[in-house]
Amino acid sequence: MKPLKKTFVKELKLFGMGLLYLLPTFLILGVFLFYPIIKTLQFSVSDVLDGGIVTEFVGLEHFLSLFSSSAYLNSIKVTFLFVLYTVPLTIMLSLFLAVIANEKLKGNKFFQMIFSSQLGISGAASSAILLFFFHPTLGTINNILGYFGIPSVEWLTSPDWALFSVALATIWMGLSLNFILFLGGLQNISKDLYESATVDGAGYWVRLFKITIPLLSPVLFFVTIINFINALQSFGQIHILTEGGPTEATNLLVYSIYRESFIYGNYGLASAQAVMLFIITLIITLIQFKVGERRVHYQ
Amino acid sequence: MTKKIVLYVLLSISAFIMFAPILYALSVSFMSADDINNAALLPSDPNVQGYLDAAERIPLLEFIFNSFLIATVTMVSQIILCSLAAYAFVFIPFKGRNFLFILLLSTMLIPFESTIVPNHVTILNLGWLDTYQALIAPTLVTPFGVFLLRQHFLTLPKELWDAARMDGVSYFRYYLSIALPLSKTTLGALSIFAFISSWNSYLWPLIMTSDDSVRPIQIGLKMLVSSQASTDWPIVMAGAIIALLPTLLILFFGLKYIRKGLLSGGVKG
Numbered sequence: 001m002k003p004l005k006k007t008f009v010k011e012l013k014l015f016g017m018g019l020l021y022l023l024p025t026f027l028i029l030g031v032f033l034f035y036p037i038i039k040t041l042q043f044s045v046s047d048v049l050d051g052g053i054v055t056e057f058v059g060l061e062h063f064l065s066l067f068s069s070s071a072y073l074n075s076i077k078v079t080f081l082f083v084l085y086t087v088p089l090t091i092m093l094s095l096f097l098a099v100i101a102n103e104k105l106k107g108n109k110f111f112q113m114i115f116s117s118q119l120g121i122s123g124a125a126s127s128a129i130l131l132f133f134f135h136p137t138l139g140t141i142n143n144i145l146g147y148f149g150i151p152s153v154e155w156l157t158s159p160d161w162a163l164f165s166v167a168l169a170t171i172w173m174g175l176s177l178n179f180i181l182f183l184g185g186l187q188n189i190s191k192d193l194y195e196s197a198t199v200d201g202a203g204y205w206v207r208l209f210k211i212t213i214p215l216l217s218p219v220l221f222f223v224t225i226i227n228f229i230n231a232l233q234s235f236g237q238i239h240i241l242t243e244g245g246p247t248e249a250t251n252l253l254v255y256s257i258y259r260e261s262f263i264y265g266n267y268g269l270a271s272a273q274a275v276m277l278f279i280i281t282l283i284i285t286l287i288q289f290k291v292g293e294r295r296v297h298y299q
Numbered sequence: 300m301t302k303k304i305v306l307y308v309l310l311s312i313s314a315f316i317m318f319a320p321i322l323y324a325l326s327v328s329f330m331s332a333d334d335i336n337n338a339a340l341l342p343s344d345p346n347v348q349g350y351l352d353a354a355e356r357i358p359l360l361e362f363i364f365n366s367f368l369i370a371t372v373t374m375v376s377q378i379i380l381c382s383l384a385a386y387a388f389v390f391i392p393f394k395g396r397n398f399l400f401i402l403l404l405s406t407m408l409i410p411f412e413s414t415i416v417p418n419h420v421t422i423l424n425l426g427w428l429d430t431y432q433a434l435i436a437p438t439l440v441t442p443f444g445v446f447l448l449r450q451h452f453l454t455l456p457k458e459l460w461d462a463a464r465m466d467g468v469s470y471f472r473y474y475l476s477i478a479l480p481l482s483k484t485t486l487g488a489l490s491i492f493a494f495i496s497s498w499n500s501y502l503w504p505l506i507m508t509s510d511d512s513v514r515p516i517q518i519g520l521k522m523l524v525s526s527q528a529s530t531d532w533p534i535v536m537a538g539a540i541i542a543l544l545p546t547l548l549i550l551f552f553g554l555k556y557i558r559k560g561l562l563s564g565g566v567k568g
Contacts, residue, residue, distance in 0.1 A: 011394060017470060018393035025384040025440045026399070032418055032437040033406055039417035052420030100309050113551060114314040120550030121321070122499035124517040125543040128524055128535050129324040138532070140323065143338045175317065184558050204302075233412050236501040236517075240524055254412045254502070261416050262506055274413035281410055 040278075043271035050265065062272035072273070074248055075256045076280075078163055082252055083231045085167035086174065090227055091220070093171065094178030099208070101179075102186045112183065118176035123236035130169045131156075131241060159249040162242050166250050169237050174230065178223050185219030186212065221292045228284050232277065253277050321543070328536035335532050349533030350541070353523060356534060358511055359541065362519040367545075369431060369515060370497040373438050377493040378486055381444030386474045388445070389452040390460065400449075407442045412502065419506055429510040438497060444489050447560065451485040452478060488560020491553040495546045516542045 039052070044063070047056040066072045097115045101108055118126070133140045134155035142152040155165040189212065197207050213220075235254045238244060244251040244259060251259070257277065261270030327335065329345040353359055387393075388400050418437065427433040455478065463473050479486070501517050508514045516538075523538045524530070550557075 014391055014393040015395070018387045018391040018396055021383045021387035021391065022399060024380045025403075025445065028380070028436070028440050029403070029406060029442070031421065033409065033414065036414035036417035036421070037409060039420070040414055043416060051423060052417065097313055100306055100313070103306055105303065105306060105310075108310075111310045111314055113554060114318050116550065116554055117318060117321070117547060119557075120495060120547040121543045122501070122517055122546065124499070124501050124520045125539040126320075128520050128539040128542075129320055131524060132324070132327065132532050132535065133320060138335055138338070140320075140338070172317075172320075180554075180558055181561065184561060229410070233410050235412065239501070239505070240521055254410075257412065257415070258502070258506075261419070267416055267420075271416050274416060277410060278413045281413075282408060285408060 040271045040274050043268055044275045045272075046268055048267035048271070050267075052267065058268070062269050063276075065269070066272055066276065071248060071251070072256065075251045075253055078249065078251060079232065079253045082163060082167055082170075082234070082250075083228065085164065086170045086231050087224070087227045090171045090174045090178060091223060094175045094223075095182050095216075095220075097175065097179050098182035098186055099212070102183060115179045116176050118173055119180065121173075123173055124240060126173050127169060127237045127240035130172075130237075134165055134169075134241070156242055157246055159246045162246055162249045166234075166237055166241055169241060170231070170234060173237065174227065178227065181219055181223050182216065185216045189215045217296045221288070221296050224292065225285060225288050228288065229281060232281055232284070253280070324536045325540055328533055328540050330533050332531075332533075349531075349537035352531065353534045353537045353541070357519045357522050357538075359516075359519065359538075361511065362514055362516040363541065365431075365513055366498050366515040366517070369434050370494045372431075372435050373497040374490050374493040376435075376439040377441060377444050378490055380440040381489065382448050382479060382482070382486070383474070384440070384445045385448035385452055386478055388449050390473065390478070391470060403442050403445060407446070411437075415502070415506065422507060429508055429513055431513055433507045434504055434513065434515070437503065438493075438500075441493075444493065447489055448482065448485060451482050451560075455481055484556055485560045487553065487556035491549055491557055492560075494549060498546050 042054065043052075045057060045059055045061075046054045047058055048054055101111045101115055132138070136142060136152060136154050136157060139155070141155065146152065153161055155161050193211055193215075194207060197211055202210065233254055234252055235258065238250055238252055238255045239258075242250040244255045253273065254277065257270050257273045260266050260273060323340075326341055328349045329347065330339065330342040330349075331344060331346065334343050384403075388396055422428060422433045425433075427436075459477065460473070463477060468477075498515070499517065500515075504515050504518050505521070508518060520535075520538045520542050523535050
């Protein structure tokens with residue numbers, strides 16, 4: 001009996017110690033993540049007063065009113081379009097940057113640094129700068145267009161262009177993180193593979209599409225997921241560039257949550273939107289795992 | 300040879316498109332209103348009026364101090380708490396750790412944005428609106444940081460651990476004098492990441508502050524922008540340059556850590 005008791009005490013000690021190391025982490029996550037998740041679910045099916053006081057259970061009423069609200073359906077639509085505009089282009093452009101910056105050339109460290117720079121620049125600062133570039137009369141982009149005789153565009157103030165402009169800004173801001181991940185992935189690919197392929201007579205493009213891209217697929221997969229998540233969670237650039245307008249043209253999901261709760265004070269309805277955001281994120285991520293895993297080649 | 304020229308041309312064009320807006324913002328920040336109306340490339344008579352005016356419009360120095368304070372505390376805390384948690388997940392063989400790790404991983408799927416309503420209520424009920432602790436507390440630890448360090452700890456040689464245990468080194472001693480020193484690169488990457496993302500965060504400080512005393516510089520920037528009626532561009536650009544300079548410098552000096560740190564953990568899995 002004795003050794004059994006001894007193991008039990010040892011297990012208990014280890015358990016206590018493990019929990020001790022994890023305590024601060026789970027305490028903070030408990031207060032600011034687990035508890036709010038439960039609260040969000042509760043708020044989404046309740047009427048909520050200021051200060052988070054739940055007054056009445058209303059069932060799915062908030063969700064039903066979301067789906068009959070043209071403003072919210074529009075918000076889903078523009079978010080979908082925004083993801084469509086930003087994600088594929090950001091990935092392709094940053095992959096391109098990583099491929100050209102990975103070549104053995106004098107000065108490639110300098111270019112790598114420039115391509116990484118956006119990671120250190122806040123969305124707010126980038127947005128403030130682009131606000132000037134997009135300005136209809138003083139703005140740099142229209143000035144350049146005017147130089148070539150192309151008429152001015154109302155980048156942020158016309159409902160037809162605003163979402164496109166915000167997407168353009170987002171692509172510019174998002175390139176660096178992808179670039180760093182892709183470059184790291186490229187540098188992990190063994191040089192021998194390229195050498196033997198070259199001996200076999202494979203040209204640049206064959207090597208790029210038959211070796212580089214397939215071997216990069218785990219990084220590509222990872223990058224795709226974080227790009228979708230980042231795009232779904234865009235907020236700062238919307239708040240600074242367009243505040244959701246003009247006429248709701250850039251009212252993305254997170255901006256809509258922000259407006260519903262902190263401007264209109266509808267905590268219940270905002271929480272229903274938050275639940276929807278979570279469900280949409282989850283579905284997209286799960287689809288990517290289903291589709292992506294099959295195509296990923298691990299070295 | 301042709302290939303080299305083509306590459307240099309492509310690299311230069313890309314670098315120009317990526318970085319020219321930042322350089323132009325720097326140039327505009329030293330311009331006068333006339334230069335802007337004339338779409339000048341460089342200021343005709345460079346002056347720091349934009350910076351002075353920005354400091355007059357908002358308490359610029361105070362905002363920068365706030366940002367530094369918040370980002371530094373967040374960074375130090377993430378290093379300590381994330382590494383403690385990651386250490387437990389790798390080195391302390393207790394029952395239930397796999398369950399807790401999966402629980403932690405699954406939280407990475409939950410957008411912070413979808414929990415802001417109750418979090419706002421929590422801070423409100425704690426009476427913490429417009430305080431530093433409201434801005435710092437939710438990011439004292441991140442699941443991403445724990446995940447990154449765990450991946451790194453898993454790569455430390457098993458023999459080292461066995462030898463240390465043989466010599467009777469305690470768990471905490473091993474953490475402090477072996478595991479941490481061997482993780483400098485990953486810890487460096489996490490520090491830079493934590494500092495930059497705290498400095499650059501926007502939505503949370505926006506809803507947590509209505510008072511200038513604790514506001515970070517990013518919200519100050521929005522205050523400079525929102526006086527749109529007669530937007531004074533040198534002021535806005537001066538604010539943007541001040542807001543981006545510290546993190547841009549940190550990124551430039553810490554880039555190699557970020558790259559190594561992210562690759563040892565994040566991607567290889």
